[in-house]
Amino acid sequence: MADNPTWYDEGLGYIWLPYTQMKTATPPLPVKSTDGVRITLADGRELIDGISSWWAAAHGYNHPHILEAMKAQLETMPHVMFGGLVHEQALKLSARLADMLPGDLNRCFIAESGSVSVEVAMKMAAQYFMNRGEKRTKFVHFRGTYHGDTLGTMAVCDPEEGMHGLFKGMLAENLLTDLPRTPEDAERFAAFLKVNAPDVAAVITEPLVQGAGGMVFHTPETLQWIRQACNAAGVLMIVDEIFTGFYRTGTRFAIDQAGIVPDMVTLSKALSGGVAPLSVCVARDEVFDAFYDDDPMKALMHGPTYMAHALGCAAANASLDLFEQEDYAAKVALIENQLMAELAPCGFADNVKSVRVKGAIGVVQLKDASGIEALKPRFVEEGVWIRPFRNIVYLTPPLTIGKEDLSMLTAAICNVLGA
Helix, strand or coil: CCCCCHHHHHHHHCCCCCCCCCCCCCCCCCCEEEECCCECCCCCEEECCHHHHHHHEEEEEEECHHHHHHHHHHHHHCCCCCCCCCCCCHHHHHHHHHHCCCCCCEEEEEECCCHHHHHHHHHHHHHCCCCHHCCEEEEEEEECCCCCHHHHHHHHCCCCCHHHHHCCCCCCCCCEEECCCHHHHHHHHHHHHHHHHHEEEEEEEEECCCCCCCEEEEHHHHHHHHHHHHHHHHHHHEEECCCCCCCCCCCCCHHHHCCCCCCCCECCCCHEEEEEEEEEEEEEHHHHHCCCCCCHHHHCCCCCCCCCCCHHHHHHHHHHHHHCCCCHHHHHHHHHHHHHHHHHHHCCCCCCEEEECCCCCEEEEEECCCCCCHHHHHHEEEEEEEECCCCEEECCCCCCCHHHHHHHHHHHHHHHHCC
């Protein structure tokens, strides 16, 4: 391999990488550029991206429509504080999201990262009840879920997932239970929630797919049962669409498949096309109304410095243009069919436990995860960028990927797993 670029050698000793044991980790690959579905390394090698930069680059890299919108915004106003001031891109984005989402999900709080949007949703839920004279400090969350790595979001993740269990005693203690997957489960969950309702502000869940928890799927009925239980118990429902939103599961939002209206929805990742940090917590009118008061203490006292970042909002509006102008549901249907057909042979490999596909998500679950790290360089040798985790080899490609490039990704998985 060619020598690393100067910037790599000079800077690597000062960086702290995510989810990485820095002492033992394989050095990261230096990237020179991106385009479409390809990542070009500093040594000239090209990798087809199979995970869309952590599920965010829905339109692929460097989409001209998004870049042009950002360039135009950059020339006029990259950012301005959102306290006492507003700007066109943020208001336009909020109106468009309200129009896209079901029911009266109309009030948008625009932040930077997905974790922050979940924190905001949790804060809204707790204060919603405070403003009504009730103190509810608990959240119901589910085994296998992931909502972020900040302290508040860690407290509603499965403590057995990742390393969040290390922080027991430091994190708020919430109520962990199983997702209702059958009618019997639904009855038990409804009873559980009713008993605990006086302490519970909200139930939080990922819709249809538990992403970082192992790409575990559930049915729309599960979401319907949770909504029904929340209604019966007088508890709010937060749905985390950060991974699933914008056609990843086949429909614009995963909640569309269940026909429900949560009290709050969090969005990020594909929202901006994967080119700028941006997230939104969208609340129903009823939630907003609990804060709309003459009493200043009933206001939502939250405001990130880069809230409603104008450049990010411009990228998001351009991303929404693409989602509206093209038939992404059809694109995802084609990807889903191809993933099902081309990953199926993996089911016969010795170390494969199961193969499953939902929308533009393809998952091969292994029986033995002991050699998972050794798979990563083998995928690079195959000319693809695939990052297995836990016991999961998965694909979440850009939704614009072509048939031949997708086949290269699926063939790489089959080859490396010996299918």
